[in-house]
Amino acid sequence: MSASDHESSSPRSQLSTHVFGELLESMIVDVASECHRIARLGLERNVEEEEEELRLSAQARVADPSNSSEGNGKNVVDIFGQTHPAIASEIVDCMNCGRPIVAGRFAPHLEKCMGKGRKARLKAIRSSTMAHGRNSRASPLSVYAPYSNSSTTNRIANGSVSADHSQGFEEYALEES
Amino acid sequence: MRGSVNRPPTPDADEEPHKEPTLQEIINIKLIESGEKEKLMELLRERLVECGWRDEMKALCRAYARKKGRNNVTVDDLIHIITPKGRATVPDSVKAELLQRIRAFLTSAAL
Numbered sequence: 173m174s175a176s177d178h179e180s181s182s183p184r185s186q187l188s189t190h191v192f193g194e195l196l197e198s199m200i201v202d203v204a205s206e207c208h209r210i211a212r213l214g215l216e217r218n219v220e221e222e223e224e225e226l227r228l229s230a231q232a233r234v235a236d237p238s239n240s241s242e243g244n245g246k247n248v249v250d251i252f253g254q255t256h257p258a259i260a261s262e263i264v265d266c267m268n269c270g271r272p273i274v275a276g277r278f279a280p281h282l283e284k285c286m287g288k289g290r291k292a293r294l295k296a297i298r299s300s301t302m303a304h305g306r307n308s309r310a311s312p313l314s315v316y317a318p319y320s321n322s323s324t325t326n327r328i329a330n331g332s333v334s335a336d337h338s339q340g341f342e343e344y345a346l347e348e349s
Numbered sequence: 350m351r352g353s354v355n356r357p358p359t360p361d362a363d364e365e366p367h368k369e370p371t372l373q374e375i376i377n378i379k380l381i382e383s384g385e386k387e388k389l390m391e392l393l394r395e396r397l398v399e400c401g402w403r404d405e406m407k408a409l410c411r412a413y414a415r416k417k418g419r420n421n422v423t424v425d426d427l428i429h430i431i432t433p434k435g436r437a438t439v440p441d442s443v444k445a446e447l448l449q450r451i452r453a454f455l456t457s458a459a460l
Contacts, residue, residue: 187376188451192444194355194377195386195393200435201354202394203403204427207410211419219415
């Protein structure tokens with residue numbers, strides 16, 4: 173039999189510690205089985221993202237010889253080891269007006285050129301009014317409906333006599349295909 | 350996943366008569382019968398969640414599962430990973446609180 177009860181607390185504290193150890197072990201098994209379940213069922217949504225990020229950052233670190241920190245946003249290397257300037261610098265020709273445009277400025281240009289923006293719509297209205305008066309073969313579109321087919325109107329009446337311009341556009345279209 | 354995982358084995362009637370139960374076994378039975386063990390488990394669980402111990406252990410498990418491949422881990426692996434760090438990082442205040450309650454129970458149960 174163990175020591176009597178009215179002795180020093182040492183056997184009692186031994187018992188207490190033993191009980192505590194049991195409780196703690198239960199907690200450990202609890203956590204372990206929950207994590208096991210999460211791992212096996214794939215319940216963690218972020219696992220693939222994290223692994224992908226780890227891989228990418230490792231690659232980027234390899235590709236970048238100066239090994240600078242990721243704070244340098246503009247000169248970050250992509251997964252092929254290339255760097256890109258902030259604004260695309262290649263020059264393309266606008267298929268609407270034929271002008272050479274910097275690629276990075278292409279979208280705003282198209283807005284103005286093709287009539288999505290406010291000024292272009294006003295331009296279309298004004299031009300179609302003049303074209304309507306000048307040309308018998310004018311487009312059947314009414315001046316008061318600027319939204320309908322404004323791009324067609326624009327193409328016909330964009331700063332030049334309608335017949336020539338649509339001809340030019342058709343030729344251009346053929347070239348493209 | 351609550352409640353104690355450890356149960357005393359179901360006694361088999363055909364076996365030879367059992368030895369005298371040890372003091373530890375007696376205490377365990379008293380703890381369970383009085384419901385105190387459940388309360389102690391709840392208390393310990395609450396304290397360990399509060400202090401972030403549980404999250405730390407889960408992070409260890411996640412890191413291990415990522416390294417080993419999530420379909421290659423077993424519960425045993427995880428237990429072995431967690432146990433040493435887990436036992437060492439229980440805050441002293443939590444341990445003291447639990448020990449005090451256990452000792453109080455032992456006193457009240459006249460053991």
